[in-house]
Amino acid sequence: MQEAARRDSDVDGAKSSELSANRFPIVVDLDDTLIVTDTLYEQIAIGLFTKPLRVVSAFARLARGRAALKAALAHEIDLTHVELPIRQDLVHWLHEQAERGHEIHLCSAASQPIVETVAKRLGIFASAVGSSQANLKGKSKANYLKGRFPEGFVYVGDSSADLAVWKEASAIVLAGTAPSVAKTARGLGKPIEAEFQNPSLSVKNFLKALRVHHWSKNVLIFLPLILGHAWNDIPLIIHTMLAFICLLMVTSATYLLNDIADLDADRRHWSKRNRALASGRMSIPFGFALSGTLLVVAFLSAIIITPVFAAALGSYLVITGSYSLGLKRIPLLDTLIIGVLFTIRLVMGIVLFSQPSPAWLLTFSVFFFFSLAVAKRHTEIVRAAVTGSHSLASRGYRVEDAPLTLTLGVSSAIASLVVLVLFIIGEMLPAHVYNHPQILAGMPLILSIWLGRIWLLAHRGDMNDDPVSFALRDRTSLILGGFAALLFLAAL
Structure with a gap:
């Protein structure tokens, strides 16, 4: 069986070499092929979080066809400045084919502005055609490409809709294709020039x-x-x-x-x-x-x-x-x-x-976790000041905010300690649930040491994660947490 597969591979390789000598133009689909996403879903996702009402109104155009929906979304949601994930191994292969003399063309059912933007970004396409009046998908795309390249073309696609195009193509390239679709494509009797897999979700x-x-x-x-x-x-x-x-x-x-x-x-x-x-x-x-x-x-x-x-x-x-x-x-x-x-x-x-x-617990929590959240932001500000990074812009902070975040964060940490001390003093009075409440007096000391360590690291720009996640991996934090747990049990 393996020998038969090897023979089939050799036959396909021979056909591929012959095809390469003919230097047919290579036509590449965009959605889920050249990029590992679908621009329609990208527009919907962006629109739902930025212009939800306009996205809903755009779906009213679906009654006029899929192309009308794409045009409406393209009018409302601009993807020309959005970073789209490129299938890098396919792009590398396309560069190799371009060096061998093949013309590379981009043809997609996505809207024309998006297709042109991606083509311009990669700089290897002789033309870039997207949907305008008609939805360039399936038979519609097959007829268009057959008329444009009557002498033959290689088509790079991914979905069952591309089977109609592959029937008219001189050769096939599979990119992110489902096993069932790939099996049907192989049954068309056309040479398989190359195959690219989707990144796996482990x-x-x-x-x-x-x-x-x-x-x-x-x-x-x-x-x-x-x-x-x-x-x-x-x-x-x-x-x-x-x-x-x-x-x-x-x-x-x-x-x-x-x-x-x-x-x-x-x-x-x-x-x-x-x-x-x-x-x-x-x-x-x-x-x-x-x-x-x-x-x-x-x-x-x-x-x-x-x-x-x-x-x-x-x-x-x-x-x-x-x-x-x-x-x-x-x-x-x-x-x-x-x-x-x-x-x-x-x-x-x-x-x-x-x-x-317990009002003390909720009050303590707000001050305590506010301090930890500010510690994370303070770390980012300190790092940005050192590296000159512009990552703060998306959060609205500036490097000159460091004194403010330091003051607010440390003062909130101290406020949480004050609340905890007041609670412990109250528990030291008679008729409360702890048999040895005086032991709880060690809690503020342990917590002050930990908060001091957190803010020291934050001010140095060494806090690699948010403080809660950091504490779960930090040996010193775990040791202090263990001491706090022992004090709590001893006070019962």
Whole structure:
């Protein structure tokens, strides 16, 4: 069987060599072929987060045909300055073919301005044709190319709609083609010049897209249960576990939506460009579908647990959505919102049982997490001042804001320590739940050491991640956390 496959490969290689000698023009499709995304979905994604009403009105044009929808979206959403993920191995192959004397042409069902922009960016195309009056797809594209290149052409495509074009082509190039479509294409009896695979979505990429490594932040929902000494209440523990799962689904869904909203910015970033959605490993429709499914399941489950918890979860979603849509670009307000979002996680744990809300805990949380959020921004400002980077522009900060963020962050950290001290003093009075509350006096000392370390690293520009994620990997932070846990247990 392997020998037969080798013979078939040799035959195809011979045909390919003969075809190369004829120097047929090579025609390349754009969506999911030259780029590992679809420009229509790119326009919809950008429009939903920037001009949602106009996107909805553009879909009214769908009754006139797909080309009318694309024209309406192209009028509303400008992709000419958007970074699109290019299939680099295909581009390299096209450069090689151009050096051998082949003319390279771009022909797509995407709108003409987008096609021209991509062609200009790569600089290897003799022509670039997109949809205007008719949708250049399937048979329509096949007829157009057959009339334009009567002596033959090589076609680079990906989808089942391209089968009609491959029937008229002299040779086939498969780029990101599904196995079933590739099998049908091979059955056409045309030589396969080359084949390029889509970047694979590994389990690691998928879990990173869901931000599994950030799930640890959601354990705050258990803190009210622990501080309320309710660890013997089995029904409450079960409800909190179920609520925790709901919160995980919502946070992962919001991360997916945020990645879709930030596609262009992420593709321009040195590391974020490798994220599943930005790199094209995960498609935009799949990202929307997965996010929507997680949200629906999470909120239906939350309502069953308790409507009050569902309301708290809904407030988290609304604030997170507002943050992603624009509030993250407002200096200082962005960090306050992060502090509020951490506090809402505590509120979710509080509403699961009927004890009065511990006002000290919520007050402490806002000050504490606001300080940590500012620490992250302060690190970015310090680094930008050293490197001359312009990465702060998207957040609304300037390098001269460093004294302000340092002052606000440190003062908020001190305010959180004051709240904690007042709580401990109150617990030292009679008739409270701790048998040895005086041991809790060590808590502010440990926390002050940790906050001091965080702000020292932030001011030096050495905070590589947000402080919460950093603490989970930092040995010193883990040791201090262990001491704090021992003090809490000893005070019971």
